[in-house]
Amino acid sequence: MPDQRPHGDNAEARAIAAALRDAIHSGEFNAGDKLPSERVLAATYHAARNTARAAIQELIQEGLVKPEHGRGYFVRERPRWMRFGRLRYTTPMRAVTRHGPFGAEARAQGKTPRVEVRSAERIPADADVAERLGIEPGTDVVRRENWYYADEIPMQIGITYIPWSIAGGTALAKAENLGPRSLYGRLEDLGYTIANIREEITARPATREEAEGLDLPPGVPMIHLWHTGMTAEKQPFEVTNFCMRADYSALDYDMPVDY
Amino acid sequence: MPDQRPHGDNAEARAIAAALRDAIHSGEFNAGDKLPSERVLAATYHAARNTARAAIQELIQEGLVKPEHGRGYFVRERPRWMRFGRLRYTTPMRAVTRHGPFGAEARAQGKTPRVEVRSAERIPADADVAERLGIEPGTDVVRRENWYYADEIPMQIGITYIPWSIAGGTALAKAENLGPRSLYGRLEDLGYTIANIREEITARPATREEAEGLDLPPGVPMIHLWHTGMTAEKQPFEVTNFCMRADYSALDYDMPVDY
DNA sequence: CAGTGGTCTAGACCACTCA
DNA sequence: GAGTGGTCTAGACCACTGT
Numbered sequence: 037m038p039d040q041r042p043h044g045d046n047a048e049a050r051a052i053a054a055a056l057r058d059a060i061h062s063g064e065f066n067a068g069d070k071l072p073s074e075r076v077l078a079a080t081y082h083a084a085r086n087t088a089r090a091a092i093q094e095l096i097q098e099g100l101v102k103p104e105h106g107r108g109y110f111v112r113e114r115p116r117w118m119r120f121g122r123l124r125y126t127t128p129m130r131a132v133t134r135h136g137p138f139g140a141e142a143r144a145q146g147k148t149p150r151v152e153v154r155s156a157e158r159i160p161a162d163a164d165v166a167e168r169l170g171i172e173p174g175t176d177v178v179r180r181e182n183w184y185y186a187d188e189i190p191m192q193i194g195i196t197y198i199p200w201s202i203a204g205g206t207a208l209a210k211a212e213n214l215g216p217r218s219l220y221g222r223l224e225d226l227g228y229t230i231a232n233i234r235e236e237i238t239a240r241p242a243t244r245e246e247a248e249g250l251d252l253p254p255g256v257p258m259i260h261l262w263h264t265g266m267t268a269e270k271q272p273f274e275v276t277n278f279c280m281r282a283d284y285s286a287l288d289y290d291m292p293v294d295y
Numbered sequence: 296m297p298d299q300r301p302h303g304d305n306a307e308a309r310a311i312a313a314a315l316r317d318a319i320h321s322g323e324f325n326a327g328d329k330l331p332s333e334r335v336l337a338a339t340y341h342a343a344r345n346t347a348r349a350a351i352q353e354l355i356q357e358g359l360v361k362p363e364h365g366r367g368y369f370v371r372e373r374p375r376w377m378r379f380g381r382l383r384y385t386t387p388m389r390a391v392t393r394h395g396p397f398g399a400e401a402r403a404q405g406k407t408p409r410v411e412v413r414s415a416e417r418i419p420a421d422a423d424v425a426e427r428l429g430i431e432p433g434t435d436v437v438r439r440e441n442w443y444y445a446d447e448i449p450m451q452i453g454i455t456y457i458p459w460s461i462a463g464g465t466a467l468a469k470a471e472n473l474g475p476r477s478l479y480g481r482l483e484d485l486g487y488t489i490a491n492i493r494e495e496i497t498a499r500p501a502t503r504e505e506a507e508g509l510d511l512p513p514g515v516p517m518i519h520l521w522h523t524g525m526t527a528e529k530q531p532f533e534v535t536n537f538c539m540r541a542d543y544s545a546l547d548y549d550m551p552v553d554y
Numbered sequence: 555c556a557g558t559g560g561t562c563t564a565g566a567c568c569a570c571t572c573a
Numbered sequence: 574g575a576g577t578g579g580t581c582t583a584g585a586c587c588a589c590t591g592t
Contacts, residue, residue: 046560046561047561048561048562049561049562073576073577073578074577074578075576075577083562083563084562084563084564084565085563085564085565086561086562086563086564087561087562087563089578089579090561090562092578097500097514098499098500099499103577103578103579104570104571104577104578105569105570105571105577105578105579106569106570106571106572106576106577106578107570107571107572107576107577107578108571108576108577108578109577109578121494121548121550122550122552125552126552126553127552127553230552231551231552231553232549232550232551232552233548233549233550233552234547234548234549235380235546235547235548235549236545236546236547236548237496237518237545237546237547237548238541238544238545238546239498239516239517239518239541240357240358240516240541240542241356241357241516255356255514257498257499257500257516257541258498259496259498282497282498282499282516283499285497286495286496286497287494287495287496287497288493288494288495288496289380289492289493289494289495289496289548289550290491290492290493290494291380291381291491291492291548291550291551291554292490292491292550292551292554293381293384293385293386293489293490293491293492294385294386294490295550295551295554305579305580306580307580307581308580308581332557332558332559333558333559334557334558342581342582343581343582343583343584344582344583344584345580345581345582345583346580346581346582348559348560349580349581351559362558362559362560363558363559363589363590364558364559364560364588364589364590365557365558365559365588365589365590365591366557366558366559366589366590366591367557367558367559367590368558368559
């Protein structure tokens, strides 16, 4: 039999996906459990393997399920990660920090933070960074790449840029954890206290590289955030490009309208 | 011939996608142009139709291409929409407003705004709304559904909830455009001046319904935003659930860290 | 009517995992 | 080596669009 059937939008695949979604939400499958294989699903629902596969892809896009090549599909754990947009940079938050704002957030959410400094190098600023730092493109900056984990699950990547005129020769230019004082503590020592921020937010599907690094399937939505740290006089001195998986993350801002 | 070939991650589909992407970016195809059909692409690249299709799906996910059933695939226009997170609610912005914050944003970006009030009804608050408004679930609220267009392109959907105790019997409870004074003007008349806001942001793939309403393919990332409007005393009086396509939209916040 | 996207079937080979 | 996901081929019928 070649195909046919009542038809309708993706009806077969959607039905299978819905059944699986229900089974997961009802507790029939718990976090970490293995789902039936594509071939088994196809047989169960009298569908082609392609159709069963399409159904599972839907769940993957929603971040519910994670494929493991050669092993099977597994139900994901879904720790919601909350990023406190303004709060994380406030004075009291900075005071208690050990891993910086991320560490404070993690503790507030009962999770164990770990920050990995992947690299720190001196490079010329590209247009995106230069514009936000208010410097000429090509001017030297320190580029620090950090990976952030909560309970050992990769939550976000942050790439910080600081003008070399500020960070050059300091610990900020070295690829090591900055310890108790963190990035913002160090900057404060240098006379740059964060008093205003600007955050620009977009979202788009994960690239292949992000997917591999953060251990998630390609196509899952990612949140991108350009953070600019500024002094009370609104002089920018630090820019960070954050990248986090959307299905795990939420951003939370509270702020006055006029100030 | 059944299949085989060098293999590699999606190599065939990715190659076709890359070729098309280049052709679009190089100007070989311009906004509005029709791409070669799936069947033509398959023949051109000596691939199966499924594979050509997978390639195009990739471009659709990126928001580069739009399918039209029975007609073909067309290159999208990509107007970037900027949402000014805090600025849009400031006093000066409210003063010049005709279509509310959205109208001000649109004019700032050289676009023509249009707001469509889809409905206004009295309903009991669900948990999400009640929590943010600081009321008991089940308490009556006005639900206003607005659709926002810029140059006639649907940009976002906003569903506003206001306690019935505030909006009952006023123009806010009627399904009509609120005119020059807009929502926030009316609320100010009632003694509720927006002075603080909270915004919670997430992103996830578009549902089927959103996709249809906003004229986009399912699976494209969407930005979701819970906005809460509060008085100077931080009493919440209005909650709006915004939903916008991520490939068109960016959010821009600037704020003081301590206040 | 021919052409296009949307969906589905059936079956192949590859790479990976695990007993 | 059996089983699983990952990718691809080949070809079918549907619904929609245009001529």
